[in-house]
Amino acid sequence: MPFLQHLCQILYDSGLGTAIRESDYAYSLIESVHVIAITLVVGTIAVLDLRMLGFILRPIAITRVAHAVFPLTWSGFVIMFISGSLLFWAEAAKMYNNPAFRAKIVLLALVGLNPLIFHTTVYRRVHEWETARLAPWRARVAAIASLSLWGSIVIAGRAIAYF
Amino acid sequence: MKSKFALALAVCASTIAVPAAYAHHSFAAEFDGSKPTRLVGKITRVEWTNPHSYFYVDVVDSKGKVSNWGCEGAGPGALSRRGWKKGDLKIGDTIVVDGYRAKDGSNLVDARRVTLPDGRTVYGGSPGDGGPGDNGTDQGALSTSPAK
Numbered sequence: 001m002p003f004l005q006h007l008c009q010i011l012y013d014s015g016l017g018t019a020i021r022e023s024d025y026a027y028s029l030i031e032s033v034h035v036i037a038i039t040l041v042v043g044t045i046a047v048l049d050l051r052m053l054g055f056i057l058r059p060i061a062i063t064r065v066a067h068a069v070f071p072l073t074w075s076g077f078v079i080m081f082i083s084g085s086l087l088f089w090a091e092a093a094k095m096y097n098n099p100a101f102r103a104k105i106v107l108l109a110l111v112g113l114n115p116l117i118f119h120t121t122v123y124r125r126v127h128e129w130e131t132a133r134l135a136p137w138r139a140r141v142a143a144i145a146s147l148s149l150w151g152s153i154v155i156a157g158r159a160i161a162y163f
Numbered sequence: 164m165k166s167k168f169a170l171a172l173a174v175c176a177s178t179i180a181v182p183a184a185y186a187h188h189s190f191a192a193e194f195d196g197s198k199p200t201r202l203v204g205k206i207t208r209v210e211w212t213n214p215h216s217y218f219y220v221d222v223v224d225s226k227g228k229v230s231n232w233g234c235e236g237a238g239p240g241a242l243s244r245r246g247w248k249k250g251d252l253k254i255g256d257t258i259v260v261d262g263y264r265a266k267d268g269s270n271l272v273d274a275r276r277v278t279l280p281d282g283r284t285v286y287g288g289s290p291g292d293g294g295p296g297d298n299g300t301d302q303g304a305l306s307t308s309p310a311k
Binding site: 020021022023024025027028031090091161162 | 188192193211212213214238239240243249
């Protein structure tokens, strides 16, 4: 058995994993928290992306929008990560073979790479373009990548139930 | 202009193609409402799990051939509210399952009505999954189950 699959089986068989998986209400409660946290993360990220693309909040500097959504995005991310980990924990052995879950993990890795590249390149000179109605093309590419990746992650996450 | 129309069409088509998603996945996403099946067999495995429960039965056909069937039911929360507890199914127990076959033709049914070893009959469907017997209540409607 591959190491990762073995690890998934250990999580699946653990007390916590079993307790969530066999619970009357905990699983659906964690699921709901996860979905609400996703709306917080993806919603606030979308606000910044749409601002860079020049669709919304055009009179407001991009850095101001970024600072406003930052705490919301990250607190949402923490809740999303913890609740998602618990859901995975409960179903790890089944998730290992789930194609939608695998796709979601790959997409999550990519969506994590996106802000890394963005913040080390074009965002370093944000003060040159923060008040522009439309961000430079590289920032717009990052915004489009972010919107499509997060959209795909939500679709892949929902699709887990169908495999 | 043409491409815009094509895009609009694609969006509409995808909206229709996506099955109604309730708590987890709907009945119609995996099961065929026109294929009612009754299974009588011995329990080989029980998964009392979210978001759907599964139990497996060995069914012997008229030629004596044994095949193992998976039965999908609602999650532990919904089943508990119908008085079905985790320990009610034991390995080796004989049960009767009225359900519907999976669309992919595999040995899997959606268990809509399960007759437990103690004689109780319990609705097995997920609340709100839109399948046969789903009447919007916790308990479901056993009478609409197939194979009378």
